Amino acid sequence: MKQRLLAVLLVLPALAMIIVFFIVPLLASIIGAFEVEGAFGLGNFSKSFELYSSDMIFTALIVSASTLLIGVFSIAIGGYLTLGENPLAVAVLRWLYRWPMFIPFIVVGQILRTFLAKNGLMNNILVSAGLLTPLQTVGFLDWRGIVIAFVWKQTPFVTLLVSGAMASLDRGTIEAARNLGASRLRILVEIIVPQVAPTILVGLILSFVTMMSVLSVPLMINAQSPTMLTADIAFRINAHGDYGVANALGLISLVMTAGVAFLYLRQTVKERS
Amino acid sequence: MTTRIDLWWLPRAVLLGLLAFIIFGPLTNLLLWTVAEKWYFPHMLPLDYGFGFWQRVFSPRGNAMVSLGSSIVIASLTVVVSLALAIPAGYALSRLRLPFRGLFLLAFLIPQAFPNLPVYVNIARFFYQIGLNGTIAGVVLVHVTHGLVYAVWIATAAFSAVDVDLEEAARSIGAGPFRAFRDITLPLAAPGLLASAIFVFLESLDEFTGTYFVGAPDVTTLPLLLYTASSGGNYQIASITALLLLIPSIGFMLVVERFLRADVLSKVGH
Numbered sequence: 434m435k436q437r438l439l440a441v442l443l444v445l446p447a448l449a450m451i452i453v454f455f456i457v458p459l460l461a462s463i464i465g466a467f468e469v470e471g472a473f474g475l476g477n478f479s480k481s482f483e484l485y486s487s488d489m490i491f492t493a494l495i496v497s498a499s500t501l502l503i504g505v506f507s508i509a510i511g512g513y514l515t516l517g518e519n520p521l522a523v524a525v526l527r528w529l530y531r532w533p534m535f536i537p538f539i540v541v542g543q544i545l546r547t548f549l550a551k552n553g554l555m556n557n558i559l560v561s562a563g564l565l566t567p568l569q570t571v572g573f574l575d576w577r578g579i580v581i582a583f584v585w586k587q588t589p590f591v592t593l594l595v596s597g598a599m600a601s602l603d604r605g606t607i608e609a610a611r612n613l614g615a616s617r618l619r620i621l622v623e624i625i626v627p628q629v630a631p632t633i634l635v636g637l638i639l640s641f642v643t644m645m646s647v648l649s650v651p652l653m654i655n656a657q658s659p660t661m662l663t664a665d666i667a668f669r670i671n672a673h674g675d676y677g678v679a680n681a682l683g684l685i686s687l688v689m690t691a692g693v694a695f696l697y698l699r700q701t702v703k704e705r706s
Numbered sequence: 707m708t709t710r711i712d713l714w715w716l717p718r719a720v721l722l723g724l725l726a727f728i729i730f731g732p733l734t735n736l737l738l739w740t741v742a743e744k745w746y747f748p749h750m751l752p753l754d755y756g757f758g759f760w761q762r763v764f765s766p767r768g769n770a771m772v773s774l775g776s777s778i779v780i781a782s783l784t785v786v787v788s789l790a791l792a793i794p795a796g797y798a799l800s801r802l803r804l805p806f807r808g809l810f811l812l813a814f815l816i817p818q819a820f821p822n823l824p825v826y827v828n829i830a831r832f833f834y835q836i837g838l839n840g841t842i843a844g845v846v847l848v849h850v851t852h853g854l855v856y857a858v859w860i861a862t863a864a865f866s867a868v869d870v871d872l873e874e875a876a877r878s879i880g881a882g883p884f885r886a887f888r889d890i891t892l893p894l895a896a897p898g899l900l901a902s903a904i905f906v907f908l909e910s911l912d913e914f915t916g917t918y919f920v921g922a923p924d925v926t927t928l929p930l931l932l933y934t935a936s937s938g939g940n941y942q943i944a945s946i947t948a949l950l951l952l953i954p955s956i957g958f959m960l961v962v963e964r965f966l967r968a969d970v971l972s973k974v975g976h
Contacts, residue, residue, distance in 0.1 A: 436802055436803055437802070437803055437804065437805060439798070439802060440798040440802035440803065440804040441798075441804065441805075443794035443795060443797060443798035443802070444794070444795045444798045444799065444804065444810055446791050446794070446795070447791040447792060447794075447795040447814070447854060447858055448795075448810065448813060448814075450791060450847075450850060450851055450854060451813055451814060451816060451817065451851060451854065454829060454847055454848065454850075454851040455816060455817045455825055455851050456816065458824075458825045458826075458828035458829045458832065459820060459824070459825050459828075461828045461831075461832070462824040462825060462827065462828045465828065519714070519718065522718050522722065525722055526722065526725070529722065529725055529726060529729060530725070530729075531959060532729050532730075532733070532956070532959065533729060534959055535908060535955040535956070535958055535959045536952060536955050536956070537911075537912030537914070537929065537951055537955065538912075538914065539912070539914045539929045539932055539933060539948075539951075540736075540912075540932070540948040540951050540952055540955075542936075543736070543932060543936050543944050543945065543948045544732045544733065544735065544736045544948065545732055546936065547735055547736070547739055547941055547945070548731065548732040548735045552746075553735070554731065554732075554734075554735040554738070554750070555731065555735075557749070557750040557751075558731075558750060560750070561750040585728070585729075585732075639818070642818065642819055642820070642821065643818075645821045646820075646821035646822040646823050646915070647915075648823060648914065648915045648918065649914045649915070649929070649933065652933070652937075653933070653936060663821075663823050663915075666823050666824065666827065667823075667918075670827055670919070676827070676828075676831065679824070679827055680824060680827070680828070682824075683821065683823060683824025683827065684824070686821045686823075686824075687820060687821060687824065690819075690820060690821055694819045694820065698812070698819075702808070
């Protein structure tokens with residue numbers, strides 16, 4: 434009993450930080466979403482839908498598309514790291530894929546802003562190589578730029594988790610399938626991916642939530658309409674001091690994430706039990 | 707057999723080359739911008755190279771030095787506060803019999819599991835009322851809350867990886883519980899704790915959104931300076947700032963496995 438009390442006391446200060454500086458403001462944001470000039474109502478939501486419904490669809494599509502691409506690329510890279518038969522190619526890939534992992538989002542935004550612009554290095558190289566004429570170049574600083582930034586930054590993280598899970602699988606079934614003549618692609622899709630599905634899911638959900646709260650990438654790459662909800666929230670606060678609509682937009686992105694976060698919690702609880 | 711392998715190198719080389727371009731192309735672009743004195747369309751490479759913008763960034767009157775200073779002060783304070791909270795919590799979560807242990811561990815994940823932006827907006831509003839807005843202390847509190855999941859989870863894993871028998875042996879020859887912790891468990895868990903400190907330091911160094919709402923305009927960190935320079939169209943200053951943020955991140959990527967050994971890593975989140 435005494436030990437339990439000590440344990441609770443040791444955890445309590447850290448837990449208090451989370452409660453005071455995260456959970457309380459989160460609740461304040463949810464309550465604030467329903468507050469219209471001192472009374473409770475749905476005014477903030479009707480205004481939000483009126484002004485930003487296209488941005489809501491835009492956000493959902495961009496984040497879902499990015500999550501999907503991250504999943505495909507991380508399975509492909511992880512699969513080659515696990516099944517690749519050429520040690521040199523595997524070693525090169527292992528060294529190569531993780532570079533963007535710890536690069537901050539704001540730096541990713543700046544790097545890709547200059548790289549993908551209409552007159553950025555990417556188009557300059559294509560023009561110099563004779564693949565494009567200067568008149569044919571297009572900038573990617575719209576939804577494509579945001580998707581590229583998200584996939585560029587998040588794929589290494591998910592790949593790290595996924596390839597770790599793949600490496601710890603039992604090699605027996607893989608070798609057996611290989612001996613029976615199954616192709617490597619078939620082994621990846623039918624044997625490996627189903628077994629590491631929980632890890633893939635966790636990685637993708639964490640990426641989904643991260644991308645939903647990134648402000649710097651949409652601000653740096655595409656701040657014009659249509660843009661992501663995070664940029665709209667910042668704009669409501671900075672330009673209008675409009676906490677009501679900002680909180681309503683926050684709650685809407687929270688609801689988008691809640692479904693996904695629920696999947697994550699269920700997964701972790703299942704693993705723990 | 708040999709010819710088949712040689713043929714396979716063709717698609718391999720193309721794909722690996724493409725991946726290398728996707729990863730290093732943008733990074734090279736950043737490096738070029740940091741030393742480009744003059745660079746405009748349609749020239750593929752800068753017309754003039756030089757370190758003129760570096761001198762401007764690092765001049766004593768330049769605001770980059772101020773930002774760098776406050777970034778380092780904030781990140782260091784964040785590490786100190788986070789570890790002061792995470793070491794007792796991690797010890798309790800790994801060694802003591804704690805009711806609802808799983809729920810406690812999950813609670814620290816909450817700041818990662820919800821979009822942060824609405825929270826920062828409301829913290830800024832609350833801090834404004836109590837005078838913490840635009841102060842270093844306010845920014846540190848926000849960064850600690852965000853980094854605590856790494857600190858607590860890695861500290862818990864680090865303590866779990868230390869053999870409990872060693873601590874019990876120290877106790878049985880007469881050491882008190884605090885002494886056993888200080889002389890046996892803490893030093894053995896130190897590499898894991900160091901890893902969590904580096905994680906928290908980098909998270910704080912790179913944090914943009916919270917600082918943007920709670921710190922700006924009084925507290926400027928490197929990410930805020932980068933954002934201001936970039937929106938002003940000053941790509942050289944923005945790229946030099948980005949490079950300053952990039953170096954610790956890439957350095958950490960290269961050494962992370964040396965600090966986070968597999969025995970600790972396998973216990974993270976358990």
